[in-house]
Amino acid sequence: MTTEAPVQSHTPTASPARPGPARGRQLLLLAAIAVALVAVPLVLSEYWVFLCAQVLVYGVATQGLNILYGRTGQLSLAHATFLGGGAYTTYVVITHGYSPAVALAAVWAVSLVAGLVVAVPTLRLSGLRLALVTLAFGELFQWVIVHTTGTTGGTQGTPVDSIVAGTIDTAKPLWAYVLALCFAVPATVLALQLARTQLGRGMLAVRESELAAASAGVAIAKTKIIAFVAAALFAGTAGWLYAFTSGFLAPTDFDLFASVYLLVAVVLGGSGSVLGSWLGAAYIVLVPQLFNLLGYPTLYSLVGGAVLIVVALLVPNGLAGLLSQAVKRLTSTRGRP
Amino acid sequence: MTARSVDLAISYQDLGQITVGGIATGAVYALLLLGVLLVFRVSRNINFGFGQVGMVGAFGGWYLYSSHGFPVVVGLMLATLVAVALSAVVELAVRHIPDDRAGLDLVVTLGVFLLLTSVAQNLVDSNTHTFQPLLTDRRTVVGGVYINGNDIGVVVLALMSIGGFYWLLARTHLGVSLRAAAESPAIAASTGINVGLLRTGTWAAAGLVAAVVAMITASRLSVDAFYMTPVLVKVFIAGMIGGLDRFFAPLAAAFLLGLYEAWVTYFAGAAAATPAVFLLIIAVLALMPKRWAEERREVRA
Numbered sequence: 001m002t003t004e005a006p007v008q009s010h011t012p013t014a015s016p017a018r019p020g021p022a023r024g025r026q027l028l029l030l031a032a033i034a035v036a037l038v039a040v041p042l043v044l045s046e047y048w049v050f051l052c053a054q055v056l057v058y059g060v061a062t063q064g065l066n067i068l069y070g071r072t073g074q075l076s077l078a079h080a081t082f083l084g085g086g087a088y089t090t091y092v093v094i095t096h097g098y099s100p101a102v103a104l105a106a107v108w109a110v111s112l113v114a115g116l117v118v119a120v121p122t123l124r125l126s127g128l129r130l131a132l133v134t135l136a137f138g139e140l141f142q143w144v145i146v147h148t149t150g151t152t153g154g155t156q157g158t159p160v161d162s163i164v165a166g167t168i169d170t171a172k173p174l175w176a177y178v179l180a181l182c183f184a185v186p187a188t189v190l191a192l193q194l195a196r197t198q199l200g201r202g203m204l205a206v207r208e209s210e211l212a213a214a215s216a217g218v219a220i221a222k223t224k225i226i227a228f229v230a231a232a233l234f235a236g237t238a239g240w241l242y243a244f245t246s247g248f249l250a251p252t253d254f255d256l257f258a259s260v261y262l263l264v265a266v267v268l269g270g271s272g273s274v275l276g277s278w279l280g281a282a283y284i285v286l287v288p289q290l291f292n293l294l295g296y297p298t299l300y301s302l303v304g305g306a307v308l309i310v311v312a313l314l315v316p317n318g319l320a321g322l323l324s325q326a327v328k329r330l331t332s333t334r335g336r337p
Numbered sequence: 338m339t340a341r342s343v344d345l346a347i348s349y350q351d352l353g354q355i356t357v358g359g360i361a362t363g364a365v366y367a368l369l370l371l372g373v374l375l376v377f378r379v380s381r382n383i384n385f386g387f388g389q390v391g392m393v394g395a396f397g398g399w400y401l402y403s404s405h406g407f408p409v410v411v412g413l414m415l416a417t418l419v420a421v422a423l424s425a426v427v428e429l430a431v432r433h434i435p436d437d438r439a440g441l442d443l444v445v446t447l448g449v450f451l452l453l454t455s456v457a458q459n460l461v462d463s464n465t466h467t468f469q470p471l472l473t474d475r476r477t478v479v480g481g482v483y484i485n486g487n488d489i490g491v492v493v494l495a496l497m498s499i500g501g502f503y504w505l506l507a508r509t510h511l512g513v514s515l516r517a518a519a520e521s522p523a524i525a526a527s528t529g530i531n532v533g534l535l536r537t538g539t540w541a542a543a544g545l546v547a548a549v550v551a552m553i554t555a556s557r558l559s560v561d562a563f564y565m566t567p568v569l570v571k572v573f574i575a576g577m578i579g580g581l582d583r584f585f586a587p588l589a590a591a592f593l594l595g596l597y598e599a600w601v602t603y604f605a606g607a608a609a610a611t612p613a614v615f616l617l618i619i620a621v622l623a624l625m626p627k628r629w630a631e632e633r634r635e636v637r638a
Contacts, residue, residue, distance in 0.1 A: 033350045121619060121622075121624075122623065128532065128573065132570070133619055133623070137615075154604060191625055256566070299459065301451060301458070302452060302455035304451050305449065305450070305452025305453070305454075306489065308445070308447060308451060309452065332624075
């Protein structure tokens with residue numbers, strides 16, 4: 001996985017031809033990541049493999065929010081709603097006897113429509129107004145879940161059957177991990193590729209100044225709609241994975257707090273950075289477990305709030321930015337005579 | 338009198354009762370919105386943790402008098418002081434947001450929202466509690482409609498506060514300084530106005546408003562770590578509909594929102610109130626004229 005250009009670099013430029021040693025370092029890094037991903041189920045206990053699967057699931061979701069907020073600058077408090085939409089659509093479809101593949105197709109269709117439904121009326125909005133309308137969509141979703149107990153399990157939540165095919169069973173951490181990995185890798189490649197496209201650069205321009213972006217020929221409305229739909233599709237896919245890997249759905253998994261934590265993940269990791277979204281996903285899955293192990297499970301939300309304040313104020317490029325700076329310092333120190 | 342006319346009379350009484358309740362709820366929204374406007378007018382910031390600052394005043398006060406034996410008034414006053422100080426501290430943090438990251442105040446104050454909720458849960462608990470009744474529960478019957486003393490109190494307080502705040506902004510030297518500090522901090526500072534102190538003082542005053550509203554809300558409903566969030570969301574909805582750059586329009590929207598909620602509850606049932614409010618905000622913000630929807634500052638990553 002590559003660390004992208006700093007988020008605050010405001011003028012997108014064409015990538016120069018990469019020199020040989022840099023290409024070699026990239027390949028080496030990719031090989032190391034591949035080895036680490038394969039080693040997870042071989043080295044770690046089932047409990048930690050399950051947690052790694054959850055990191056992958058949330059990583060897919062945070063990549064979506066990163067496209068919408070980090071790259072396009074649209075603050076959404078409905079991302080957990082898109083995630084929940086995917087998860088509950090999966091549950092409803094499979095309880096009607098359809099296969100997981102049909103459920104995935106349904107999730108993508110629902111996410112596409114949900115993305116459009118949220119994006120089109122909010123095209124003229126930004127800031128608090130956009131946050132509020134997306135929050136309203138989230139609250140409506142919560143209301144629907146709570147008032148459709150017969151279909152969704154309501155406030156009590158509902159168990160979801162795992163995918164079973166021969167010896168494969170996603171209720172087992174190993175297969176949950178493999179399933180999540182099958183979607184996490186393409187999601188990451190898509191997110192990385194987006195940064196290199198005209199559309200990706202247009203999103204950055206919209207984030208910095210809609211007026212300037214429009215004057216440069218960027219179709220503002222189209223770019224925002226694509227960002228919303230992409231975010232919804234990523235989150236919906238993560239919801240499908242969540243349903244099959246966690247095995248249980250509850251409305252509180254997709255409420256306002258869940259949306260704020262996804263935002264914490266993107267801001268902490270580094271808005272606009274693909275690597276940062278992964279670091280953020282690891283944070284929101286692993287840190288609560290760390291507090292659980294230490295015997296202070298309720299302290300996580302306290303730390304979550306403090307981290308959001310401190311990182312937003314003092315570390316604008318997040319963990320990915322810090323990592324990038326550290327690598328640069330290291331390489332420049334090595335280069336000195 | 339026929340059976341039908343009796344039914345209609347009962348319905349009109351019910352409607353009157355619901356309307357009185359709606360106006361009182363709208364007055365609570367308007368009071369809290371006054372605090373939001375106060376902050377927005379002076380520092381152009383949105384504080385998503387504003388409701389939770391108020392919650393600290395009410396829930397903290399409840400905790401002090403119910404668990405630590407403080408006299409009720411002392412407990413509530415101490416917790417209010419903490420809320421006021423907290424609000425000022427949030428301003429000191431928000432002040433450090435660089436100009437080129439306009440709108441980051443929303444993200445930072447979302448952190449404040451999470452932090453204060455968590456502190457309340459960890460220090461006290463996550464349960465719902467009955468709060469100290471305020472003013473009087475004595476009821477007066479007017480035209481068959483029961484009017485609660487608390488409802489009258491909150492409406493009078495809201496109207497007096499709105500009038501007082503308008504007078505402060507429009508007619509006093511302090512009001513002129515506040516507006517100058519908001520519109521052009523650099524020029525205001527060059528004329529000798531201590532912009533930083535004004536802003537911190539304004540946020541502290543808003544913290545006081547939040548604590549008072551949180552106590553009124555708690556006495557009408559109950560108190561816990563989360564109860565102010567839906568109230569604040571509705572206050573923001575009124576603010577967005579009326580426009581935070583304006584004064585009377587958002588406050589009128591707050592009263593109308595309270596009435597709308599009450600009438601929806603009456604005509605469509607309690608379960609319909611939540612979706613009705615959120616559908617309203619989606620419809621209004623999506624359909625309102627572009628000029629009305631424009632915001633001065635945008636959130637950027």
